[in-house]
């Protein structure tokens with residue numbers, strides 16, 4: 001199944017402290033040569049990543065995570081939403097096969113915390129393909145979890161894309177949800193509030209930088225010397241806060257000013273676009289981690305910063321769609337085969353490097369063939 005044994009040297013920084021559990025990573029598998037899941041779990045452990053967000057519920061991945069103590073968000077692909085909306089039975093089967101079977105009640109098994117219904121199903125570029133089925137599917141999954149006596153332990157969430165909320169003027173106080181989503185967002189937030197579940201959302205300083213000439217690179221990278229943005233009496237020192245508060249304004253406008261927010265996806269790619277380099281990605285990630293650890297919150301939410309943040313992404317994925325750009329295949333902190341692209345610390349604290357070495361070696365001719373294929 002995984003034809004290429006891989007030879008790896010990994011340079012991974014340690015992570016310390018109680019804040020560690022608030023930072024996780026997305027683990028996607030849209031790769032022509034995915035690392036065997038047990039190797040990825042080793043990689044997560046040596047990076048001291050305590051939470052992982054998946055895009056599906058692959059049995060081999062769940063087996064590898066079993067007993068690891070890593071807290072898991074399972075994903076439901078967009079292609080299943082229609083069926084899960086129309087069939088309570090299908091939702092029950094999904095929960096039985098993919099949650100109940102693996103769920104850990106403190107012992108072995110998988111520590112499943114969230115089920116993410118759809119993968120950014122509200123992306124504007126999808127049109128109405130998935131959006132009408134999302135809330136129904138989420139409700140059916142919730143009902144199935146409750147029926148399986150897991151309703152209190154596993155929360156149902158819906159990952160919302162960066163383009164679900166906007167501010168035409170660029171001012172955070174003018175933030176609102178996309179008007180075609182008015183009704184859906186109210187339904188979603190009502191559902192989430194009722195079950196004490198957080199809002200999962202992508203914040204993308206990289207896309208903001210690409211799309212908005214007002215957003216400078218320094219402002220995107222949390223640089224001290226960046227030119228601030230003012231919004232009446234509030235001062236914004238970085239692009240993350242600006243986007244976050246645009247979302248907070250959108251939430252307030254429809255009556256949910258206090259809902260917990262999880263940043264489900266945030267990162268900086270290392271290739272495929274201007275300013276997508278390893279060195280800039282490193283600066284961004286370090287700036288973001290420092291900012292999250294500083295616990296200063298944002299101008300509109302001083303006391304309620306994101307409760308969790310999932311970096312995007314663990315590994316490069318060469319099967320990701322490149323309709324929005326070649327950079328889509330270069331979000332990994334690690335290359336597809338698990339080599340660190342830059343020095344990055346999922347937490348803060350120790351500056352010591354830990355080198356993890358995987359023990360499988362690749363026969364040289366396979367390696368050459370592999371590289372040859374990559375070059376095609």
Ligand SMILES: *[C@@H]1O[C@H](CO)[C@@H](O)[C@H](O)[C@H]1NC(C)=O
Nearest residue numbers: 084085086087132133136137
């Ligand atoms: C979702 O499922 C419900 C219940 O079966 C159905 O009434 C509704 O039409 C479905 N929604 C869409 C958009 O198909």
Ligand SMILES: *[C@@H]1O[C@H](CO)[C@@H](O)[C@H](O)[C@H]1NC(C)=O
Nearest residue numbers: 056057058090093094097098
């Ligand atoms: C469980 O999840 C896997 C992977 O996402 C999927 O292929 C399978 O259909 C799911 N099981 C059910 C009963 O839906």
Ligand SMILES: *[C@@H]1O[C@H](CO)[C@@H](O)[C@H](O)[C@H]1NC(C)=O
Nearest residue numbers: 167168169170171212213214
């Ligand atoms: C860009 O900045 C100008 C001047 O500050 C402002 O008038 C304009 O609305 C901003 N546009 C966006 C899209 O942020």
Ligand SMILES: *[C@@H]1O[C@H](CO)[C@@H](O)[C@H](O)[C@H]1NC(C)=O
Nearest residue numbers: 176178179180181182183253
């Ligand atoms: C969405 O909300 C905006 C602002 O409140 C309003 O102007 C617009 O008409 C609404 N659109 C829909 C489809 O409800």
Ligand SMILES: *[C@@H]1O[C@H](CO)[C@@H](O)[C@H](O)[C@H]1NC(C)=O
Nearest residue numbers: 227228229230231233234235
């Ligand atoms: C923002 O406001 C501060 C103080 O109110 C001011 O010093 C600064 O020049 C303003 N920045 C911009 C870009 O308008």
Ligand SMILES: *[C@@H]1O[C@H](CO)[C@@H](O)[C@H](O)[C@H]1NC(C)=O
Nearest residue numbers: 217218273274275276277280
């Ligand atoms: C960012 O990209 C632009 C356009 O390619 C380039 O002019 C600029 O030097 C880049 N900045 C950095 C810091 O790499």
